[in-house]
Amino acid sequence: MSWVAGAFGFWGLAWWINLRIAASRQANTPAARLAVPVIFGVTLLVLWEGLVRGLNVPGVILPPPSAIAARIAVSGPILWADFMQTFVKGALSGYVIGCSAAFLTALAVDRFDFLRRGLLPVGSFIAALPIIGTAPILVMWFGFDWHSKAAVVVVMVFFPMLINTVEGLRSADSMSRDLMRTYAATPGQSLRKLRLPAAMPFVFNGLKIATTLSLIGAIVAEFFGSPTVGMGFRISTSVGQLALDMVWAEITVAAVAGSLFYGSIALIERAVTFWHPSQRAAN
Amino acid sequence: MRQAVGPVLAVVAAILVIWYFAAVWMNAAWTQQQAARAGTTVTFSEIVTDTMQQARPRLPAPHQVAVELWNTVVMKKVTSKRSLVYHGWITLSATLLGFGIGTGLGILLAVGIVHSRAMDMSVMPWAIASQTIPILAIAPMIIVVLNSIGISGLLPKAIISAYLSFFPVVVGMVAGLRSPETAQFDLLKTYNASRAQVFWRLRLPSSLPYLFTSLKIGIAASLVGAIVGELPTGAVAGLGARLLAGSYYGQTVQIWSALIGAAVLAGLMVGLVGVLQRVTLKRMGLSR
Numbered sequence: 099m100s101w102v103a104g105a106f107g108f109w110g111l112a113w114w115i116n117l118r119i120a121a122s123r124q125a126n127t128p129a130a131r132l133a134v135p136v137i138f139g140v141t142l143l144v145l146w147e148g149l150v151r152g153l154n155v156p157g158v159i160l161p162p163p164s165a166i167a168a169r170i171a172v173s174g175p176i177l178w179a180d181f182m183q184t185f186v187k188g189a190l191s192g193y194v195i196g197c198s199a200a201f202l203t204a205l206a207v208d209r210f211d212f213l214r215r216g217l218l219p220v221g222s223f224i225a226a227l228p229i230i231g232t233a234p235i236l237v238m239w240f241g242f243d244w245h246s247k248a249a250v251v252v253v254m255v256f257f258p259m260l261i262n263t264v265e266g267l268r269s270a271d272s273m274s275r276d277l278m279r280t281y282a283a284t285p286g287q288s289l290r291k292l293r294l295p296a297a298m299p300f301v302f303n304g305l306k307i308a309t310t311l312s313l314i315g316a317i318v319a320e321f322f323g324s325p326t327v328g329m330g331f332r333i334s335t336s337v338g339q340l341a342l343d344m345v346w347a348e349i350t351v352a353a354v355a356g357s358l359f360y361g362s363i364a365l366i367e368r369a370v371t372f373w374h375p376s377q378r379a380a381n
Numbered sequence: 382m383r384q385a386v387g388p389v390l391a392v393v394a395a396i397l398v399i400w401y402f403a404a405v406w407m408n409a410a411w412t413q414q415q416a417a418r419a420g421t422t423v424t425f426s427e428i429v430t431d432t433m434q435q436a437r438p439r440l441p442a443p444h445q446v447a448v449e450l451w452n453t454v455v456m457k458k459v460t461s462k463r464s465l466v467y468h469g470w471i472t473l474s475a476t477l478l479g480f481g482i483g484t485g486l487g488i489l490l491a492v493g494i495v496h497s498r499a500m501d502m503s504v505m506p507w508a509i510a511s512q513t514i515p516i517l518a519i520a521p522m523i524i525v526v527l528n529s530i531g532i533s534g535l536l537p538k539a540i541i542s543a544y545l546s547f548f549p550v551v552v553g554m555v556a557g558l559r560s561p562e563t564a565q566f567d568l569l570k571t572y573n574a575s576r577a578q579v580f581w582r583l584r585l586p587s588s589l590p591y592l593f594t595s596l597k598i599g600i601a602a603s604l605v606g607a608i609v610g611e612l613p614t615g616a617v618a619g620l621g622a623r624l625l626a627g628s629y630y631g632q633t634v635q636i637w638s639a640l641i642g643a644a645v646l647a648g649l650m651v652g653l654v655g656v657l658q659r660v661t662l663k664r665m666g667l668s669r
Contacts, residue, residue, distance in 0.1 A: 113499075120499035131502065138503030159526055216388030220396075226597070226651050227644045228605045230517075231620075234628030234636055239407075239439065313515040321521070321612050322628050329518070337521045340529075345522050353514040360513035 105148025112141040161343040169343040170350060176332070177351050184329040185355050187244035188316035192251025197308055200256045201301070204263035205289075218264060225257040233319040242323045250319040255308035262307075266300025267293050299374050302367040309359045313352060397443055404442040405429055411439070441634045449638040465642050471619040472607050473646060475535050479542020480603040484596065486543070487550030494551070495558040495584070496576070508551050516544060520609045538610035538619075545606040546599030550592070557591025558584045586665060593658035600650045608643060620646075 116134050124130050143163045149155070150162040157165065170177065207213045233250050240246035270293045278288040320330025329348050336344040405428070412428050412435075434445070441449075453465040490508075494501045520541045527537040561583050569579050611621030620643045627636035 116503050117499045120502050125498070125502070134499070134502040135504075135506040139507065159530060212388050212391070214388075216390075216392035219389050220392050223648060226601045227647050228601070228608055230605055231608060231624055231640045231643050234624050235633065235640075238628065238631070238633070310513055310515065314517045317515055317518045318609055321609075322625070333518055334521055337525045340525075342522065342526070345519075349519055349522075352518050356514045357510060 101148045101152030103152075105145045105152065108144045108148070109141055112137050112144075158340040158342060161346060165343045166346040166350065169347045173344070173347065177347060179327050180329045180332050180348065181351055181355065183244060183325070183327045184247065184316050184320065185313065188247030188319070188328070189251055189312040191244070192248035192316065193255060193308060193312040195248065196252035196255035196312075197259050197305060199252065200259035200304075201263055203256075204260050204267065207260070207264055208267045209285075214264060218261065221257050221261050221264075225261055229254050229257075230315060230318050233315070234322045237319060237322045242325055244328075247316045247319045247324075247328075251312045251315040254311045254315040258307045258311065259301075259304040262300045262304030263297060266297030269300060270296035298367075298371045302363065302371065305363050306360060306367070309363055310356060313356050313359070317352065400440075400443050404438065404440045407439040408435055411435065437631050438633055441637050445634050446637045446641060449634045450641060453638060454642075465623070465638060468619050468623050468639070469642050469646055472604070472611065472621065472643070475538035475607040475610065475619070476542050476600070476603045476646075476650075478535060479539035479544075479606060480546050480600050481543075482539060483543035483546035483603065484550050484599060487547045487595075487599075488554055488592075490547075491551050491554030491558060492580075494555050496580075501555075505555065508548055512548055512552070517541075517606065517609050520606065521612070524610055538607045541610040542603035542606040545602040549595045549598040549602065553591045553595030553598075554588060557588030560591065561587045589665065590658075590662060593654065593661070596654050596658075597651050600654055601647055604643065604647050604650065 116137055119125060119130050119134055122130075146160075147162045147164060150160055161169075207217050230250070232253055236249045236253070237246045240249050267289075274292055274296070275288070278292050283291070317330040317333070320328045321334050324331040329352055332348050333345050336342070336348070409428050416422060434442075438445070450465065453463060490504070494504055523541055524537045527533065527540070565583055565587075566579070569583055574582070607619070608621035608624070611617075611619040612625055620639050623639035623642075624636055627633065627639065
């Protein structure tokens with residue numbers, strides 16, 4: 099029982115500290131903005147650990163964070179191999195192919211108003227569909243290895259990226275477009291100097307949505323068939339063996355990889371769209 | 382809206398044409414293999430007709446999928462296990478239950494975040510960060526763990542759906558509840574309005590446009606959650622089970638019809654939320 103009491107005691111203490119920080123005059127400093135969520139996250143881990151130990155929850159239902167950390171520490175090579183297979187080979191290559199294909203398609207679509215009016219509604223409809231369902235078909239076509247995972251990722255990221263880019267290419271305001279006309283700019287010049295830069299916030303929005311989708315696509319596609327390596331393969335087989343600490347270890351890796359991927363795209367966005375109000379406000 | 386009909390139809394027709402060509406191209410290898418095994422040669426027109434009617438094509442032609450859909454939706458009784466309506470209903474019920482739970486909890490958390498500074502500072506960064514995490518990866522574990530403590534059937538799938546629709550609703554609702562302008566808050570302050578009055582009269586009504594946008598994302602995510610939640614239980618029932626069973630036995634026509642079924646379901650639900658959005662916002666005078 100002492101574990102449970104200790105966990106709830108820690109919760110109370112942490113909550114009190116957070117209330118104090120939030121009510122204090124330094125609440126808007128970067129340090130406070132970092133400290134409060136970190137304290138909250140640590141509290142969740144402590145509660146988890148304390149409740150699992152105190153209530154003797156069996157490891158096949160919910161392993162404590164310490165067991166997961168220990169599992170991560172000892173199975174580094176396996177996790178690394180799975181990460182390379184699923185993230186680098188499957189998700190990343192699919193992400194690059196899908197996003198660049200969608201970007202080029204958007205440039206073509208933008209030239210023809212007829213195509214834009216036809217493809218945009220169809221594209222936004224398809225983007226709302228459960229595209230993950232094409233995974234079994236693509237696994238059948240491209241085999242069990244990472245090629246089929248990359249194909250699933252391509253299909254998943256294509257439409258969100260396409261819609262965002264097409265929207266972005268239209269976003270330059272009419273004043274600026276008129277200005278380009280008065281300069282007698284060719285369509286190519288107007289695209290390069292005005293409309294592409296103006297589209298960048300939308301393009302990066304699409305790129306950021308696609309980061310999460312690519313990881314989901316690569317992992318779920320492995321549930322339909324994979325070689326004996328990969329994060330999705332490890333998750334589904336470890337669940338079958340009730341080795342839940344391994345499952346949580348893979349999920350931790352996936353979460354960290356997903357956040358870093360998203361974060362790096364967001365960093366590039368900050369460098370490219372430094373002129374946009376949303377970025378200027380952050381600085 | 383009217384002027385989009387022509388281009389949309391053209392694009393859909395183009396997709397169908399490409400589909401037919403791809404079906405011929407991808408299925409031709411099998412036809413030629415069969416012919417070579419039988420020791421006969423096939424002409425081009427024979428190849429084309431054969432690729433349209435294989436039992437297990439690599440890519441079924443659109444009319445094959447349409448026939449399969451007609452057979453499994455209209456011709457079978459809805460209680461039959463071979464009816465797509467039966468499987469669709471199982472997935473839909475999990476989706477709707479999960480969507481309800483997720484939306485309800487999401488709105489409650491958003492209300493808490495808006496009214497408590499400490500909660501805002503501690504929970505909000507995690508809610509945003511969690512959107513970058515492939516949450517779907519934990520679906521198999523939730524199913525198996527809940528199964529091992531005796532909870533099976535609808536609820537585990539609904540929990541995954543709820544989890545997926547939860548975060549979009551939280552993020553959208555927080556933005557919505559904060560959307561009124563300072564002048565409006567000041568006005569209510571001069572009326573000496575209580576916090577509850579500010580919430581019911583100002584915050585909640587102005588959050589609705591944001592809420593509906595989140596609901597559209599959330600319900601599509603819920604459906605994906607329910608479908609993926611059906612995979613690890615070993616393909617018993619539901620659209621996800623149809624996908625998995627189809628991929629086990631190479632029944633491509635079945636996979637495609639389940640896929641179209643899921644697409645129609647998603648389209649209907651998003652469309653329904655859209656209609657609800659338009660009607661509600663119109664009655665509140667918020668539509669543009």
